[in-house]
Amino acid sequence: MKAVRLYDALDLRVEEVDRPRSPPAGYVTIDVRAAGICGSDLHNYRTGQWISRRPSTAGHEFCGRVSAIGKGVEDLAIGDLVAADSRFYCGQCEACRSGRTNICEHLGFVGEVCDGGFAEQVELPARLVFKHEPSLDPAVAAMAEPLAVALHAVRRLNPPRGEAIILIGCGTIGGLCGLLLSHLHDGKLLFADLNGSRAEMVASLCGGSVVSLDKSQARTALGDARLRYAVDATGSTKAIAQGIELLDGGGAFALVGISHGKLDLDPNVLVEREISLIGCHAFESELADAIALLPKLQSSLLQFSEVLNSLDDIPGAYRRLSDGRTNKLKTIIRIAD
Numbered sequence: 001m002k003a004v005r006l007y008d009a010l011d012l013r014v015e016e017v018d019r020p021r022s023p024p025a026g027y028v029t030i031d032v033r034a035a036g037i038c039g040s041d042l043h044n045y046r047t048g049q050w051i052s053r054r055p056s057t058a059g060h061e062f063c064g065r066v067s068a069i070g071k072g073v074e075d076l077a078i079g080d081l082v083a084a085d086s087r088f089y090c091g092q093c094e095a096c097r098s099g100r101t102n103i104c105e106h107l108g109f110v111g112e113v114c115d116g117g118f119a120e121q122v123e124l125p126a127r128l129v130f131k132h133e134p135s136l137d138p139a140v141a142a143m144a145e146p147l148a149v150a151l152h153a154v155r156r157l158n159p160p161r162g163e164a165i166i167l168i169g170c171g172t173i174g175g176l177c178g179l180l181l182s183h184l185h186d187g188k189l190l191f192a193d194l195n196g197s198r199a200e201m202v203a204s205l206c207g208g209s210v211v212s213l214d215k216s217q218a219r220t221a222l223g224d225a226r227l228r229y230a231v232d233a234t235g236s237t238k239a240i241a242q243g244i245e246l247l248d249g250g251g252a253f254a255l256v257g258i259s260h261g262k263l264d265l266d267p268n269v270l271v272e273r274e275i276s277l278i279g280c281h282a283f284e285s286e287l288a289d290a291i292a293l294l295p296k297l298q299s300s301l302l303q304f305s306e307v308l309n310s311l312d313d314i315p316g317a318y319r320r321l322s323d324g325r326t327n328k329l330k331t332i333i334r335i336a337d
């Protein structure tokens, strides 16, 4: 079968590999139907930071149909449309036992510590497999994982009713946070992104205003109301520093982007304004809730994304996306019907 495998930084190959054999106890085989390219896939491709096995079939955002079931797997059937939980957590450590599987002491990700979804088939432990509504468009079903990441960030931010929120960065996670907030929250939304046309697209889909990271502009957009809550989905230390400066007192700033470099921050800003900094890593139990939200968000999600039709397109898409050449928030590859 065809698989897209990462050998090293900047070395991604489309190859013929053996299909998974019949799954061992507790595992299932999934025929992949659609998979999404994540910003973290691109980060790993550029830097090699998380390569722990060579080669490794990349891809942790995907959906597919269960095609074989190992012994002891009870709640899945052949033909089920399923999503994968990207987090390969141990289930044994103190964090896992307390339910915080996203900060597992041995956490790895599908597509790094085991082969992922940029292939015709993938084998996974059944504990990492979640059922979808069978009629869901596979291109939408493949977005369950990033939607769970966004939902986790929104829940960690936990803005009180009516509070305005600024979304810094209108890529996948920033855009999905905006989309979720437009459904789950009643305060005004502001969007900031260096790519103005992408910010406009997200703001018009989510109902909000585009601003730059400038206090007077934010005030004007809010009709003089205060801005206390923010999500950074850029990981840019410059944007984070500017975003913190933007906030009035008594709120919170959620960090969900992968950063490069160190933050130059005057902690007195946090102290004097009582701003909480909240780190958000992957998701805890949000995948099932994200899956349940997908049918309602389907049309917006399709407008957010571009769809490619072959695994062969992935290396070119990695290069194009790494250079920022896209106006969409998510690139999905349809692998099979």
Ligand SMILES: [Zn+2]
Pocket: 038, 039, 040, 060, 061, 145, 146
């Ligand atoms: Zn991802």
Ligand SMILES: [Zn+2]
Pocket: 089, 090, 091, 092, 093, 094, 095, 096, 097, 104, 105, 106, 107
């Ligand atoms: Zn663990």
